[in-house]
Amino acid sequence: MLKDSLEGWHRGRVILIGDAAHAMLPTQGQGASQAIEDAEALGAFFESISETPSADALSEILENIFQARYARVSLIQAYSREAAKPAAAKKTVTLRPDEFMKFNCMYRGAKAWSNEEIPASA
Ligand SMILES: Cc1cc2nc3c(=O)[nH]c(=O)nc-3n(C[C@H](O)[C@H](O)[C@H](O)COP(=O)(O)OP(=O)(O)OC[C@H]3O[C@@H](n4cnc5c(N)ncnc54)[C@H](O)[C@@H]3O)c2cc1C
Numbered sequence: 001m002l003k004d005s006l007e008g009w010h011r012g013r014v015i016l017i018g019d020a021a022h023a024m025l026p027t028q029g030q031g032a033s034q035a036i037e038d039a040e041a042l043g044a045f046f047e048s049i050s051e052t053p054s055a056d057a058l059s060e061i062l063e064n065i066f067q068a069r070y071a072r073v074s075l076i077q078a079y080s081r082e083a084a085k086p087a088a089a090k091k092t093v094t095l096r097p098d099e100f101m102k103f104n105c106m107y108r109g110a111k112a113w114s115n116e117e118i119p120a121s122a
Contacts (some may be wrong), residue, residue: 004072011064013055022073025091027083030104035071041065041110068110076104 018035042051045065052060079100095103107113 005070005077009066010059013058015042015062015065022077024077024080025084026080028076028080028100028104030076030080033104034076037073037107037110038065038069042054043071046109065110068114072107072113 006021009016015021018040019031021038022034024031024034031076045061045068049061053103079095
């Protein structure tokens with residue numbers, strides 16, 4: 001994971017998503033898609049909420065969203081940085097480009113992701 005990615009995205013009733021939460025270099029063209037995936041996560045984790053949640057309940061939902069999204073988006077951030085380095089630089093992300101395209105594009109939503117495992121080589 002990226003050493004300096006944010007340790008949390010939410011406080012009180014507010015959560016950061018998109019570039020504000022995880023700005024990344026354009027070397028994979030994944031910044032906007034990750035913002036859209038964040039928006040899907042908001043929808044998925046709030047879909048069963050019909051009344052205004054308590055502060056504690058809201059904080060728990062926002063933490064669940066963060067937990068569902070953090071590992072995936074931090075890895076994509078890290079790979080975008082690696083892709084920007086000269087070819088001779090030491091690589092720390094071990095997926096091949098074709099594997100990473102699959103990782104980027106075969107996403108089925110935040111709740112499905114929460115039940116899946118990150119590829120062992122990621
Ligand atoms: C050259 C380039 C190419 C890219 N290509 C791709 C690509 O191919 N695929 C991809 O997925 N991503 C790509 N990206 C990344 C993508 O554009 C961003 O990741 C995405 O726009 C982030 O969306 P966002 O809503 O989080 O932030 P933004 O799109 O930056 O939206 C933030 C908005 O908030 C507004 N704002 C800021 N401050 C305030 C304020 N105080 N009050 C009110 N409004 C405010 C801004 O004006 C802006 O409209 C590219 C980025 C660049 C720069």
